[in-house]
Amino acid sequence: MARERAHHDRCRAALTAMAAGAVEQIAVGEHAFASGADAEVLGYELRSRARELADDPGGPLFFGRLDFGDGEDAGDHRARRYYLGRRRITGPGPEAGIPLVVDWRAPLARTFYQAGPRDPRGVRIRRRHGWAPFSTGDPAELTGFEDEHLDAPGPGPGPADASGGALSAIVAAELERPRIGPMRDITATIRPEQDDLVRSAAADSLCVQGAPGTGKTAVGLHRAAYLLYTHPGKLRSGGLLVIGPDRAFLSYIERVLPSLGETGVRQSTLVDEIARHAVGAEDTPRAAAVKHDARMADVLRRALYSRVAAVPAGAAAGAAGTALTVPDGSYRWRLDAEVLAGIVAGVREEEPPYATGRERVRSRVVREVQLAAERRSGPRGAGWVRRTERSRPVGAFLDAVWPQVSPEEALAAFLADPADPALDPGERDAIRRPGPPRGSSPRAYRSVRWTAADLVLLDELSGLIERPPGYGHIVVDEAQDLSPMECRAIARRAAFGSLTVLGDLAQGTTPWAARDWPRQLALLGRAGTPVTVLTTGFRMPRAVVRLANGLLPSLGVDVPPARSLRYGGELTVRRVTGLAAATVAAVRSALTREGTVAVIAAGPDTDRLRTALGPLAAEAGERLSVLPATAVKGLEYDHVVVVEPAAIAAAEERGLHRLYVVLTRAVSRLDVLHERPLPPQLTDTGRD
Numbered sequence: 001m002a003r004e005r006a007h008h009d010r011c012r013a014a015l016t017a018m019a020a021g022a023v024e025q026i027a028v029g030e031h032a033f034a035s036g037a038d039a040e041v042l043g044y045e046l047r048s049r050a051r052e053l054a055d056d057p058g059g060p061l062f063f064g065r066l067d068f069g070d071g072e073d074a075g076d077h078r079a080r081r082y083y084l085g086r087r088r089i090t091g092p093g094p095e096a097g098i099p100l101v102v103d104w105r106a107p108l109a110r111t112f113y114q115a116g117p118r119d120p121r122g123v124r125i126r127r128r129h130g131w132a133p134f135s136t137g138d139p140a141e142l143t144g145f146e147d148e149h150l151d152a153p154g155p156g157p158g159p160a161d162a163s164g165g166a167l168s169a170i171v172a173a174e175l176e177r178p179r180i181g182p183m184r185d186i187t188a189t190i191r192p193e194q195d196d197l198v199r200s201a202a203a204d205s206l207c208v209q210g211a212p213g214t215g216k217t218a219v220g221l222h223r224a225a226y227l228l229y230t231h232p233g234k235l236r237s238g239g240l241l242v243i244g245p246d247r248a249f250l251s252y253i254e255r256v257l258p259s260l261g262e263t264g265v266r267q268s269t270l271v272d273e274i275a276r277h278a279v280g281a282e283d284t285p286r287a288a289a290v291k292h293d294a295r296m297a298d299v300l301r302r303a304l305y306s307r308v309a310a311v312p313a314g315a316a317a318g319a320a321g322t323a324l325t326v327p328d329g330s331y332r333w334r335l336d337a338e339v340l341a342g343i344v345a346g347v348r349e350e351e352p353p354y355a356t357g358r359e360r361v362r363s364r365v366v367r368e369v370q371l372a373a374e375r376r377s378g379p380r381g382a383g384w385v386r387r388t389e390r391s392r393p394v395g396a397f398l399d400a401v402w403p404q405v406s407p408e409e410a411l412a413a414f415l416a417d418p419a420d421p422a423l424d425p426g427e428r429d430a431i432r433r434p435g436p437p438r439g440s441s442p443r444a445y446r447s448v449r450w451t452a453a454d455l456v457l458l459d460e461l462s463g464l465i466e467r468p469p470g471y472g473h474i475v476v477d478e479a480q481d482l483s484p485m486e487c488r489a490i491a492r493r494a495a496f497g498s499l500t501v502l503g504d505l506a507q508g509t510t511p512w513a514a515r516d517w518p519r520q521l522a523l524l525g526r527a528g529t530p531v532t533v534l535t536t537g538f539r540m541p542r543a544v545v546r547l548a549n550g551l552l553p554s555l556g557v558d559v560p561p562a563r564s565l566r567y568g569g570e571l572t573v574r575r576v577t578g579l580a581a582a583t584v585a586a587v588r589s590a591l592t593r594e595g596t597v598a599v600i601a602a603g604p605d606t607d608r609l610r611t612a613l614g615p616l617a618a619e620a621g622e623r624l625s626v627l628p629a630t631a632v633k634g635l636e637y638d639h640v641v642v643v644e645p646a647a648i649a650a651a652e653e654r655g656l657h658r659l660y661v662v663l664t665r666a667v668s669r670l671d672v673l674h675e676r677p678l679p680p681q682l683t684d685t686g687r688d
């Protein structure tokens with residue numbers, strides 16, 4: 001213990017020196033460069049590095065150690081010892097460059113996560129360190145360590161581990177620990193199957209189907225950090241996006257990447273990512289279903305290209321057969337309709353983005369004019385070409401055959417008259433909405449109040465008009481809930497990158513939620529991506545998993561049930577009279593224990609419960625949340641009180657899926673309170 005503490009002290013001193021060194025380098029760097037631009041780039045890099053180092057929350061600097069070889073022969077390179085931690089720490093002075101702590105993402109660390117009695121990988125001892133819970137500012141306190149002798153495995157204590165060994169007591173304690181604040185990193189306890197996913201090649205897209213609490217979100221975030229470490233150039237400058245279901249979820253996960261030293265990742269909801277406008281109106285469920293349907297991709301493409309006139313409409317009236325006349329000094333060059341129609345048709349066939357298509361038509365038309373001019377009166381230079389491209393007749397011709405259009409203008413015009421053969425009359429009526437008449441000035445479209453689904457359609461149109469800049473990698477959480485059109489919005493942004501798709505078909509609650517992964521992956525532009533299934537749950541106690549699994553056969557999806565790695569926890573299911581009073585009593589008792597508490601109920605019931613909890617809630621402060629069932633996706637609380645499951649199940653079309661989400665949020669204790677009979681799926685399994 002003394003030696004390990006001394007090593008930790010050495011690491012702390014080295015980290016402080018590294019942070020000071022980074023600050024000093026900024027000062028030196030700013031003076032050493034002749035070019036201001038170079039100094040600026042270097043300064044930016046150094047400042048970020050200094051910030052990352054200064055951002056250290058003060059926790060333990062390592063969580064494990066690997067001893068390779070037989071440990072006797074110091075000259076044998078295999079007889080080496082490495083400490084592993086959240087970030088690399090190198091020694092000062094003569095030790096500079098020698099890692100005191102190896103980053104958990106380094107290739108060597110893979111051995112820490114993957115080695116086991118069946119496959120020791122040259123490891124003699126794997127040590128896990130136990131630390132007292134810490135808060136920012138306090139020194140980290142080593143409380144113990146645990147050695148696994150992988151070269152001579154003996155029977156270990158505790159439940160068996162999937163990798164062939166015993167489940168480490170330190171890992172078990174970490175899993176049982178009450179949840180207090182936002183989500184934390186899992187670097188110390190990544191499981192082998194999670195490590196495989198985290199370290200998949202950057203170019204590979206992957207899909208993880210995992211029961212609730214199997215660590216999908218944790219895997220996605222650690223994969224993001226891993227990719228940034230292995231491909232810093234490609235991904236560090238805004239090239240990595242994490243998409244989550246809502247802002248509450250984002251604030252729950254937002255500290256994980258910074259705590260791993262990664263501060264530059266964009267974390268967003270899809271709505272925020274694509275929003276060109278604020279949402280100002282609501283669709284009927286029918287209209288939303290039509291707008292999110294996969295057919296809308298072709299429908300919108302047709303609507304946009306219906307603006308392109310197949311045969312030039314004679315923008316500049318001229319002699320019969322002449323569709324365009326371009327004055328040029330004392331000459332007038334004429335192009336006939338057939339040539340122009342050929343140009344337009346040719347560009348359409350090439351299928352460039354709409355805006356590129358317009359420019360392509362422009363330059364080909366001018367090329368024809370140039371050829372005609374040069375045949376008569378010699379070469380024309382670049383200046384002539386530019387002038388002709390900007391000339392009034394050419395502009396008028398383009399406006400007639402390939403008019404400029406904004407996504408807003410195209411969508412408003414389409415919704416005012418959604419006459420596409422792919423939509424039946426009922427569907428057209430559902431989405432029809434009066435809009436500014438065709439041909440209105442772009443300003444007329446600014447006052448339109450868009451719905452959330454309209455924003456998705458605007459994004460589609462915007463992608464048809466101009467290719468959006470993409471990301472090198474996108475992590476998509478709760479991907480089962482994405483509509484076909486939302487999937488396309490993500491696919492567009494990952495056209496040249498890869499995807500980590502995370503989700504659970506059983507937790508699909510949107511009307512368009514996926515029922516199988518192959519189709520969803522095809523919509524995401526990644527057909528054929530392998531699907532990895534996770535079933536080992538780290539969140540819920542066994543009894544809670546059993547209760548929730550009772551719903552699975554009714555959810556209409558083919559997913560294996562979760563099994564829990566946890567041994568603690570409590571479940572109570574109680575029929576009560578007077579839900580509000582029973583909730584207050586349950587919360588009062590829950591607050592006597594450590595950790596967060598959530599009361600989850602059908603939307604309309606939450607206000608009533610909040611009122612009933614009034615003074616108690618004020619006393620509990622941030623420890624207590626009262627939430628509608630629709631707002632808990634991806635979140636977890638130490639103690640959950642679920643109020644009236646039947647009301648949650650009846651509140652929406654996929655109410656049983658919602659109930660499944662709600663019942664799977666508890667880390668330590670779940671109280672189910674009901675007045676009405678429980679949904680039948682819960683009655684057999686509920687009492688434990």
Ligand SMILES: Nc1ncnc2c1ncn2[C@@H]1O[C@H](COP(=O)(O)OP(=O)(O)OP(=O)(O)O)[C@@H](O)[C@H]1O
Pocket residue numbers: 174175183184185186189190191194210211212213214215216217218219504507538539633634635636664
């Ligand atoms: N290897 C691990 N070691 C310790 N804790 C872990 C590990 N993997 C996951 N966890 C913890 O288990 C809990 C559930 O993980 P996470 O939220 O990532 O699951 P999920 O599959 O995304 O769940 P859901 O489907 O409900 O969104 C979290 O508290 C997470 O930190």
